[in-house]
Amino acid sequence: MTHGPGPTRSLEARYYTDPAVFEQEKTGVLARTWQFAGHASQLEAVGDYFTFEMADESLFCIKGRDGQIRTFYNVCQHRAHQLVQGAGRTRVVVCPYHAWTYELTGALRAAPNAKSVPGFDASKICLTEIRTEVFLGFIFVNLDPEAAPMEDWFPGARAELEAFIPHWATLKPLEWVEIPENCNWKVSVENYSECYHCSLNHPTFATGVIKPETYDIQPQGHCLRHRTECTSLDQLSYDIASGHPNHDKYSSWFLWPMFSFQVYPGNLLNTYHWRALGPERVVVWRGWYSVEGRDDETVRRMAQQDRATTVEEDIHLVESVQRGLKSRGYVPGPLVVDPASGVNSEHSILHLQRWMREAVDG
DSSP: OOOSSSOOBOOOTHHHHOHHHHHHHHHTGGGSSOEEEEEGGGOOSTTEEEEEEETTEEEEEEEOTTSOEEEEESOOTTTOOOOOOSEEEOSSEEOTTTOOEEOTTSBEEEOTTGGGSTTOOGGGOBOOEEEEEEETTEEEEESOTTOOOHHHHSTTHHHHHHHHOTTGGGEEEEEEEEEEESSOHHHHHHHHTOOTTHHHHOHHHHHHTBOGGGOEEEEETTEEEEEEOBOOGGGSSSOOOOSSTTTTOEEEEEETTTEEEEEETTTEEEEEEEEEEETTEEEEEEEEEEETTOOOHHHHHHHHHHIIIIIHHHHHHHHHHHHHHTOTTOOOOBOOOOTTOSTTOOHHHHHHHHHHHHHHHO
């Protein structure tokens, strides 16, 4: 990406194809940013837990007796055996190797025969905790203990989302679908973060949900905020009368680097979460939510339509881009950055690629 006179050029192909760049990201951007772990509804009772992986680390979230959700590295402080697998419920966390036992707060409760060890002080042994925030029911974690809070990273996003999904506290996942894509995670994120391609490639979305000529994306801290007017509401295939404000709007909040909230007309919440599996492999979790997770025909229909149209269309686009990035004939072209912004401008990609470059080059 070049600066100075003339257009800004896109990132060089190596940022998307070089395994060394991906290794840098695992210890850098993926370990020093707020990443989605799961939904609070997965931890309804005291002692509920689930494991997940992030930046080559095994981690687990667990609900304490005080109602607080905490996240720990999934490793015993004795001789490094992993503590839990999958998801479940427990009164205490017991290491399966030597039965060292930890409270739900991470503090060591007991260790067999430890009393025979001179100077053994259980009060100084605790699982390594990770920064955790619950953001409108979504659990985010950051491996950087010095990281600024999410409100500093994404100013105003929480308040705006509350205005679009005021019933967020009642929502639970209705459907989570994993969508594998054979591309670098940044290719997929970039594709999500511009609508320059929408009219040509997403006819259902461009004619059945949004008015493309009104679509715009602007940064708010490290959030890319998508705004648009909707198509004629009588063209929508479902009743949007939810009883909530903003029921006649579509909006999206992309939280750098790997998560996005979308709200469709009718206050229908859905999410994207990218999980990088390698330099050229990513899984996109598409989530749809309903009140108490109950079956909802409208949400089901919209999720099915989304998978059959926008999701399927995007898979072909991003995988073609990844193949093209490996071509010796590719020379990074100029970004189309319109000073007036708008749907046919890549000003959002300008910001996104700046964050991407800073994450690798410092």
